[in-house]
Amino acid sequence: MIASSVALLFTAPDLMVTEMTDASMGVIELCVELCAVYAVWLGVLEILDKTGLSAKLAKLLRPLIKFLFKTDDPETTKLIAVNMSSNMLGLGNAATPCGIKAMKRLDDKSGKINAAMIMLLVVNATSIQLLPTTTIGLRSQAGSMTPTDIIIPTLLATTLTAAFGIGLAKLCEKIFWRKKGAKK
């Protein structure tokens, strides 16, 4: 941030404050939009929760979540399960509220990050995508003959990436956390 500000001082100092206000104006718009989108999804998710479907989903994914995050707390598992499955369906906006809540529950309030939190971030960053809806929409808009033919490559690439990410995160976990354990 400092570097960009300094660079701006030389190129266009008058732009800086305008640009900063513009950016935060954009965020207000984004937030209003997010508020609307989250309201819809949180409503749907609450119903999902009340019907017991998310608990079922959690049960299904529990072994995986237990392996990845080393947590057995039913509420956290449920949140992560919904987060992961919405991500797979390309519903980033449904995934985010669950992700935030799950992250909060994984936090041990020590002010320090833990391995499970990093794993959650990595899982979200590399999520497997079954249906890249937005991209398909853009492709057909741009006049693609076969807008859906990226589904399989995307699936393949994201699966590989997810596997790589999880593997790497586990590896880092081993390296870094053993060191920390030793220090204690």
Added chain:
Amino acid sequence: MPVLIIALLIYARIKKVETYNTFVNGAKGAFELVLGIFPYIVTIMIMVALMRVSGITDILVRGFAPILNLLGIPTEVSELVLLRPFTGSGSYGILKSIFETYGADSYVSRCASVIMGTSETLFYVATVYFSQTSVKKLYYAIPLALVCNLFGTVVACLVCRIL
């Protein structure tokens, strides 16, 4: 998607869940949630905007493009790859312009499409996800996720070349 939501609503009826009240209850949390993440998004977005206007982003893109080329990533796509962690809407804009320039069915466009799937607006996601926690330092979380995204990009290009 609409089908799924309707299915859920019908299922809820069968299970005798009060859909209206439940939905209201869930939706209540939205405002609070957004309020909570607002200051964090503002800060990160201002930073991104400053980087863009000051031309630092351009310098980064130009600097990294040859390196990405070595990994099999076309130059046209490297801008997308480098901007993707910072801005979601921005990267969709670039994707659109790639489609327009190269045609939506070209190798470059397919490559870019798959990359959109394998990567994530990481800084935004990290900011938002960690905003409600006590964590102050992220240690290796960001570099790790960035490496994963880079790996995803390389894989995406490979997959597109094969399929």
